[in-house]
Amino acid sequence: MSVEQGTKRPFGKKRKPADYIDAEDRPGLAARQVATRLLGAVIEKHTSLDGLTDNSNGHPQYMALDDRDRSLVRAILGAALRNRGTIEAAIGQLIDRPLPDNAVALRHLLHVAAAQILYLDLPDRAAVDLAVTAANNDPRNRRFASMVNAVLRRLSREKENFVAGASNVPAWFETSLVTAYGKEKARAILDIQSKEPPIDLTVKGDAREWAEKLGGIALPTGSVRLATVDGALTGLPGFAEGEWWVQDTAASLPAKLFGDIKGKRVADLCAAPGGKTAQLAFAGANVTALDLSANRLKRLRSNLERLQLSAETVEANLSAYQPAEPFDAILLDAPCSSTGTVRRHPDVPWTKTPEDIRKLAQLQAKLLDHAVTIVRPGGIVVFSNCSLDPLEGEKVAHDLLAKNPAIELVPVTKDEVGGLAELITKEGFVRSTPADLRHDNPALSGMDGFFAARFKRKY
DSSP states (O other), X not given: OOGGGTOOOOTTOOOOOTTOOOGXXXXXXXXXXXXXXXXXXXXXXXXXHXXXXXXXXXXXXXXXXXXXXXXXXXXXXXXXXXXXXXXXXXXXXXXXXXXXXXXXXXXXXXXXXXXXXXXXXXXXXXXXXXXXXXXXXXXXXXXXXXXXXXXHHHHHHTGGGTSSOSOOSOHHHHHHHHHHHHHXXXXXXXHHHTSOOOEEEXXXXXXXXXXXXXXXXXXXXXXXXXXXXXXXXXXXXXTTTTOEEEOOTTTTSGGGGGOOOTTOEEEEETOTTXXXXXXXXXXXXXXXXXXXXXXXXXXXXXXXXXXXXXXXXXXXXXXXXXXXXXXXXXXXXXXXXXXXXXXXXXXXXXXXXXXXXXXXXXXXXXXXHHHTTSEEEXXXXXXXXXXXXGGGTHXXXXXXXXXXXXXXXXXXXGGGGTTOGGGBOTTSOEEEXXXXXXXXXXXXXXXXXXXXXXXXXXX
């Protein structure tokens, strides 16, 4: 007996449309569907892209993909987020009337396909066909499948007209950059952030020798920079032997501000994943690495094991942490909005808000107030973070100096940052932006936005 004659389907099961195509039957479809879902999670729920695409604890649908498709998903999402404004403007020019307000899944699907057509070296036809298939498979988007086909085919034909123009970050983020750095510097920051970042390595040996061996360049800060890597980083010379670790050159600067720390007791607070811990340990310090997260400390210990370095690890809440005796030096790389890392983490402007920045600045001030109490008199505290907002950097430092007479600023000199005088503020803070450290080749240009200040406890 047919369904029309009264037979009931099994409870909880729905019939699929006649034109439904299972992902396993269409290569590449699952990756595009996952990319669309994850883009929605970033934009609608402000979910961290790093968390969604973590290879151990990421989104279940992402985890179900093979390594090749995971790489494709990350590439699609990177392009879609770095160029969100341009893609939105292009789609707006190609549709006859605005999409319905509730058509959020359709908008994400179009963005994923447009990112492939405009920015990735993938066949346009595949991007169009798979987007149409994905639309037909989704009950929310099925009635728009013909429109998806028409819009994307036209985008493919006319793409030279659309690669440029609109702002690719939320208005609040662009406004904050202009307020802090002026229009010209803000535009330079936004321009470089739209490009894929290079890969920086902190090396144990001579930077020039490693640059030659790895096909990169030696930076004045002592890091090695690679424009691209064919295959996995783990396959490069020196990885298995623990001769280097990935670390943006700006992130390597704070740990260099202690001078000679051989044999000294140094605490790396908020330490995971451990790049700065490794620097301190390699410099000969007796390092205590503290972090609130057991999982992050596990990762830190794994990284140190590969690097053949050691540190004491402590799982604790810094606000309540009291060591048996004060440290000789402390590095506090505090939790922050990460707005200085947008080039590597293009989801940040879409997952953070001005309110997040205010709350994080308050947390940083609280942690710094405590950090200076657990260093010995005469000891050094370096405070840093990867935010571009002065509220999380300069203001926190100024406020500490204003309210704590036991603390004095020790200005940083240009020689301590590879001679890059432009990174030193008039107060003696370190302030880098993605528009600094320019190179003739854009693929080798820029650095993370970072702030660092060095203090001494007088008594």
